[in-house]
Every structure is written in C-alpha cells, then in structure tokens.
Amino acid sequence: MSSNHTIKAIFFDVFGTLVDWRTGVAREAEAILKPLRISLDWTAFADAWRDQYQPAMEEVRSGRLPYTKLDVLHRRTLQKIAPSFGLETLGANELDELTLTWHRLPAWKDVSAGLARLRKRFLIAPVSNGNIAIMADLDRRNDFHWDAILGADLARDFKPKASVYLTAPDAFNLTPHQCVMCAAHSSDLKAAAEHGLRTAYIARPQERPGVSEHAATLPVDFTARDVEELAGILGC
C-alpha cells in the first residue's frame, strides 16, 4: 500500500464505478417508450447499447474519426441497435430523448456520501469517457460536488489513451503520482498505472452480473468495497 501523504487528488471512472448505467438506462428507456405502447426487454436493450460503447470509441482512439463526444456516439449507436428492438420507426425526438437516459443514471448508494468525505481532504474529479454535459447532469441527479470535470472532453480522446490520464493531473497542476485513479475495471487502472497514477479498485459485480469483475486482475495501491470505505482508507 502506498503512503498517502503525497496524494492530492482522487479521479473516478463513472459508468459502472459510480453509477448504475444498466438499471438506469433500462428504467429511463421504459419510462420514455412505454407511453408509446412499446414493450421490450429493457435490460437487454441497455446491454446491447452498452455493447456498442467500446467499438464506437475505438473509431476515435484509432484516429479514424476526430474526437466526438459520447452523447453523439450514443445517438449513433442507438440508431444502429434500434432495428434489433423494433425501434426503427422512432422519430428524432424520441431518439434524442433516449440518448439523455445516460444523463439520468442513479449512483450506487455509497457514492454521494463517500465523495463528500473524500472532498474534505482531496481534490475530486471524474475522469470518464462521458462528456461534460453527461457528467454535469449526473452530478445534479446524484448530488455530487466535483472540483472540476476532467476526462474525455478535456483530453479530446478516450481512455485508455494516454492523454486522458495525463491531462487530468496537469489540469490540477499535479504530477500523476499525486493522483489516484479509482475504477471498477482493471483495464482502466492498468492504463492509469502505466502513466504514473496510483490506483484504487472498487469491485462492482452488480454492474453487469456474470460479466463484471469481482476482483482486480492486477496489483493496485488501494482496494475498497465502496467509496465510503475508500474514504476511510485514505483517512477521511
């Protein structure tokens, strides 16, 4: 375990680590489409949409597409999966409204209190692939109080590209080693560590049962059950 006294900032992955995208998208999509007499497997719909997430970002990471914010990618991938769910006749307004489901996701129950504790001692910021508009709406929905929204929009690229991990410490005038990246996904922490950040792992097996990790697959600096426990470990 690292000594904690040089840590100045805690960065967070958001989708899965802090908020429950699967339940959130499923419920919000149902609320939008049920009044239109549309019924489908809402959780399968959320999963299918999420399955398009990495391939869509890969277009940007590879340089085939200039930086495109996640809201725009979500709108495109929604149109791509719509026929599989009989949604190909939806109008632009409904597709726009569905895209906003990603702005209304509920946080896991430990997050709001845990972040408030951490903020007493550290700078805290999301370092997510979600764009600023999504992050700002999630903050309102879940009562987060970030010091800044860092991540994809600032770096104009997506994790695990180096620039996302490097622009975040620099925005706070910190070295990577003064920052902890917290995530429920080992791949995120692997890339963060490669760029000099410290790492905190929180397992969220409930993110997508049967698929999500139960434990880190690499050595990390801190492991916690949830954000409240992480706050305690870091002396908050």
Add this chain to the structure above:
Amino acid sequence: MSSNHTIKAIFFDVFGTLVDWRTGVAREAEAILKPLRISLDWTAFADAWRDQYQPAMEEVRSGRLPYTKLDVLHRRTLQKIAPSFGLETLGANELDELTLTWHRLPAWKDVSAGLARLRKRFLIAPVSNGNIAIMADLDRRNDFHWDAILGADLARDFKPKASVYLTAPDAFNLTPHQCVMCAAHSSDLKAAAEHGLRTAYIARPQERPGVSEHAATLPVDFTARDVEELAGILGC
C-alpha cells in the same frame, strides 16, 4: 431585454467580475514577502503584474506560442516584473508561492449567494482565461459550486478568441443563444455577443478604481448591480 425562458446556462468572467484580484494579490503577496523583510507598494505590484496579463495571452492568441495555461504565464510575467520591485533575487520557491496568490482571491461579497440562487434554475460555469487549477482553488476559497469549469483550458485558447465562447455552450449541449455571458468588461461581452451568446453586465468600478468601467459601452441583454440582483432579474 431578452425573454428569459430559453436561457439554460449562465457563464461568468471571473477576474474582476467575481473576484477581487487587486486586493487579493496585494494582500497575499504581502503575507508571503513581509516575513522575508521585503516591503513594497503591494497594490502597485498587483497592478504591474496584471498589466502583463493581456500581452502574455496575446502571444498565444496570435499563434506565436502554443496554448500555455495562465499559471505558467503568471510565473513568467512575475519574473519579468520582479526587477522593478527589487525582487530579482527571489528563489524559485518564492516565485512559485507568489504565483499561487492568484488561486486565493476573495470574491466580491454578493457572489457566493448570487451563484447559489442562479444554480437553482440554470447551469452555471466560469468561462475565464484562468486555468482549471486556479478556478478549482477559487471555488474552494469562496464556496462556489459550478456545474463545470469551462473556458481557456477546455478551448486551449484565450478570450476573446471565438473558440472560448463556442466550446462553452457546446460542452453543455446548448446553442450560444441559450447561454448568458456575464462580465464586468464590455470587450468580453462584445465578443460573446458576436458569437451568439446573450450578455449580462455587472459594473465593478472597484476592480481598479479610475481604470475600470462604470457602465457597459455597448447594448447588453441584462444589466445588474451584482450577482444577487442578476439572479433576481432572471427569476431566481
């Protein structure tokens, strides 16, 4: 006066409009240098440093220098003015510490309460030439709660360049006309209006008495005595 019902976000200039850089830099510099038995005209020092602000940013705006955050420009311009104040023998630590005076500026007394009222109805964000680290520290010092820190670091350029005014609405998925730029400087509002934003003017003649504006030099959408009054005008 514009109809208000399509306004979604209020953007703020910070130095002068929300915080008192002149008193702040003067007092903080005195607190750092007096223990070193250095005495000088602290307000003249603050003014001289501020006088280097526009020329330093012009190097970036003109393309002669790649984007360089304000903390770095402040550090360079401090070194430039140091000999005029007998400070040429200061070490790197003292120069670094002085550069942080810009992170510790006090807000005008109406600001914190006014922003809290505005945030109940609108997204609020600084659109400043100050970098994210300065903004985040000013928020802590003055109890602001922004939805996001927009401005120079996100646009990688300085006002009044177009990209700063255009990246801010886009970060919130808004059109410029859904956003109000609030500033104590007519030149800032002129540029904001040219790029489609609405404008709110707050006179701060106390920013630099004898130099600062007492009234807008162009037509604006809203005029208020302070941020509290602006909140009232906008129905908060």
